[in-house]
Amino acid sequence: EAGVTQSPTHLIKTRGQQVTLRCSPISGHTSVYWYQQALGLGLQFLLWYDEGEERNRGNFPPRFSGRQFPNYSSELNVNALELEDSALYLCASSLVVGGYEQYFGPGTRLTVT
Amino acid sequence: RKEVEQDPGPFNVPEGATVAFNCTYSNSASQSFFWYRQDCRKEPKLLMSVYSSGNEDGRFTAQLNRASQYISLLIRDSKLSDSATYLCVVKQNFGNEKLTFGTGTRLTIIP
Numbered sequence: 001e002a003g004v005t006q007s008p009t010h011l012i013k014t015r016g017q018q019v020t021l022r023c024s025p026i027s028g029h030t031s032v033y034w035y036q037q038a039l040g041l042g043l044q045f046l047l048w049y050d051e052g053e054e055r056n057r058g059n060f061p062p063r064f065s066g067r068q069f070p071n072y073s074s075e076l077n078v079n080a081l082e083l084e085d086s087a088l089y090l091c092a093s094s095l096v097v098g099g100y101e102q103y104f105g106p107g108t109r110l111t112v113t
Numbered sequence: 114r115k116e117v118e119q120d121p122g123p124f125n126v127p128e129g130a131t132v133a134f135n136c137t138y139s140n141s142a143s144q145s146f147f148w149y150r151q152d153c154r155k156e157p158k159l160l161m162s163v164y165s166s167g168n169e170d171g172r173f174t175a176q177l178n179r180a181s182q183y184i185s186l187l188i189r190d191s192k193l194s195d196s197a198t199y200l201c202v203v204k205q206n207f208g209n210e211k212l213t214f215g216t217g218t219r220l221t222i223i224p
Contacts, residue, residue, distance in 0.1 A: 031210060043157070043200075045211040056211055090156055094210070101147065102212060104156040 002027065004105030006091050012111045013081050021076040021108045025093030031055075032074040033094070033102055034066060038087040046089075049074055078110075086112045114139055119201050119215035127223050130191050134218045136184045136201030143213075145204040146177055148186050150197040151217065157200055160186075188220075196222045 005024045013019050025032050034046040045058040049068035057064075063079040072093075078085055088109050092102040119136045126132045138146075146163035161168065163175040163184055174187040184201055201215040 033210065033212070035212075035214075042216040043212075043214040045213070048210050050210075058211065088154075092212075101159050101162060102210075103159065106156050 004091055004093050004103055006089075006105040006108050008108060009106065010109045010111075012113065014113055015081055015083060017081050017112075018077065018079045019081060019110060021078075021089050021091075021110070022073065023076070023091030023093075023105060024073045025091075026103060029093035029095055029103075030072055031094045031102075032068055032072065033092040034074070034076045035090045035092065036060075036087045037090060037107075038084070043090065047076065081112045083112050086110060115215075116140055116213045117201055117203050117215040119199075119218050121216060121218060123219040123221055125221045125223055126191055128191060128193060131187065131189050132191055132220065133188075134186045134199055134201075134220075136186075136215055138182050138184070138201075138203045138213075140203070140205060140213075141182065142205050143182075143203045146175075146184050147202040147204075147212075148173075148175060148184075149200040149202055149214075151200055152197050157214075160199070191222050193222050193224060196220055 007022045031050040035043045037043045048056040066076040068074045088107045090107045091105045094100045094102045148160040149157040150160045151157040163177045167176045172189045176185045198217040198219045200217045203213045
């Protein structure tokens, strides 16, 4: 069974640009989560989507947004990139809400110059 | 105070030894608990869930103490392949699905 997939694997952008990251969950999983892992910092929760709806968001500015499509895949959009947005962006999926484990994709490494 | 606190290590342990990690969490509403491992520049992988009664998976044993808000992970007969960063992870009550991660404990197994 295929795991969570993410694209692209690496990305280099300049400050002020916009970026879109993509995630496909494990087949059958309806919930998708986005996390940011900046260098030397722990994983920080960004967004949670379930059944196409945004259910929760972390303490990030509105320029971080996303959506979930009917096939449960998801996009994370970051506008007006700042240098401190450089990080590994991880997507996770879980079967349904309610205590099920989250499984992570390999991440997209974003570098902002 | 951080929501999830771990000793960052590093722990340098000889092969075959037993090593224990501890973690404390601040939110008493937390309901689900996990240990993930993360290899360098890779994604976190679920190691095991932690249940109130404690649970074991091969060489790994996890314990939860709700009264003290404390989680532990014990690795017996450590292998070189156990070298990784171990992340303590907490989730609040059902319906709030965000995971809160500790910053991780780095473990290196020495031949």
